[in-house]
Amino acid sequence: DAKTTQPNSMESNEEEPVHLPCNHSTISGTDYIHWYRQLPSQGPEYVIHGLTSNVNNRMASLAIAEDRKSSTLILHRATLRDAAVYYCILRGYQGAQKLVFGQGTRLTINP
Amino acid sequence: NAGVTQTPKFRVLKTGQSMTLLCAQDMNHEYMYWYRQDPGMGLRLIHYSVGEGTTAKGEVPDGYNVSRLKKQNFLLGLESAAPSQTSVYFCASRATGGTQPQHFGDGTRLSIL
Numbered sequence: 001d002a003k004t005t006q007p008n009s010m011e012s013n014e015e016e017p018v019h020l021p022c023n024h025s026t027i028s029g030t031d032y033i034h035w036y037r038q039l040p041s042q043g044p045e046y047v048i049h050g051l052t053s054n055v056n057n058r059m060a061s062l063a064i065a066e067d068r069k070s071s072t073l074i075l076h077r078a079t080l081r082d083a084a085v086y087y088c089i090l091r092g093y094q095g096a097q098k099l100v101f102g103q104g105t106r107l108t109i110n111p
Numbered sequence: 112n113a114g115v116t117q118t119p120k121f122r123v124l125k126t127g128q129s130m131t132l133l134c135a136q137d138m139n140h141e142y143m144y145w146y147r148q149d150p151g152m153g154l155r156l157i158h159y160s161v162g163e164g165t166t167a168k169g170e171v172p173d174g175y176n177v178s179r180l181k182k183q184n185f186l187l188g189l190e191s192a193a194p195s196q197t198s199v200y201f202c203a204s205r206a207t208g209g210t211q212p213q214h215f216g217d218g219t220r221l222s223i224l
Contacts, residue, residue, distance in 0.1 A: 032210050043115075043201045043215030044154065087153060091210065096142060096161055098169065099213060101153030 004088045009106045012078050020073040020105055022088030027068050034091050034099070035062065035073050037084040044087065044101075047073065083109045113137050117202050117216035124192045124223050132187040132219050134202030142205040143185040144169075144213065145177060147198040154201060160185055192223045 005023040012018045024033065035047040048055055048062045050071070055062040061074040075082055087104040091097050115136045124130055134143065141162050146154040146169075156169030158177040166177045174196060176188045185204075189196060199220050203213040 034210075034212070036213075041218075043203070043217050044213075045215065046212035049210055049212070093210065096159055096167070097205070097210070098144070098156055098159065099154070100170075101146075101155070103151075103153050 004090060004102055006086075006088055006102065006105045008103065009108065011108045011110065013110045014080060015077055018075040018078045018082070018107065018109075020075075020086050020088075020107065021070065022072070023070045024088070024090055025069045027090055028092075030093050031090040032093065033062065033064060033068075033071050034089045035060070036087045036089065036099070036101075037082075038087070038104070039081075039084045047086070049091075078107075078109050080109050080111060083107055115202055115204055115214050115216035117200070117219050119219060120217070121220045122222070124189075124221065126192060126194060126223060128192050130189055130192065132189075132200055132202075132221075134185045134187070134204075134216060136183055136185075136202075136204040136214070138204060138206065138214065139182070140204035140214075141182075141207045142213075143179065144203040144205075145175075145185065145187045146201045146203065147171065147196075148201060148218075149198050157187065157200075189221075194223045197221060197223045 034049040036044040038044045050062045063072045085104040144159040145157040160179040163182040199218045203215045205213045
């Protein structure tokens with residue numbers, strides 16, 4: 001499985017945008033980029049995914065570099081509830097599509 | 112709107128005891144997964160199932176068994192619990208097709224003394 005690299009931790013202020021980076025230099029052409037987050041004492045929850053084009057949903061935006069070797073999860077206006085560990089995961093399209101979790105980025109939001 | 116339900120939520124076992132963790136999903140999903148999460152770590156896949164009656168090994172299967180007799184249920188068994196199996200266990204399910212996301216339960220906290 002291709003590996004992703006994320007900063008261990010980041011800090012931001014409430015109501016400000018947050019940009020969470022992820023490097024995946026060995027990504028294959030069929031790998032989708034998925035983001036999950038895990039709030040304290042909860043299971044992970046799906047945030048967003050993309051292949052080549054930038055993606056937006058109600059939770060966040062995903063910006064994918066043209067060479068696909070990196071991506072950025074964007075929270076447009078962080079709230080205290082966005083404090084969580086964010087995981088960037090590469091996942092193929094076929095088969096069981098298992099998720100391989102790294103250590104993720106622990107995001108702290110200051111009031 | 113239950114989604115993925117795990118029982119029990121907490122359990123303390125003694126070394127050598129056995130137990131079964133139950134995962135139930137009400138979304139008619141084909142795929143189900145069992146993960147464990149140790150402190151400060153990401154989740155690691157134990158076993159998974161691609162449909163009723165099927166199971167397959169994940170990254171860390173030793174010491175665990177699973178069964179998927181009904182589509183909605185995925186059971187994780189510990190035959191002879193060891194302190195190294197102290198962890199938080201998460202179950203997830205996923206629909207077929209495309210890049211459907213995995214939906215996770217809230218976890219079972221298991222301590223082996």
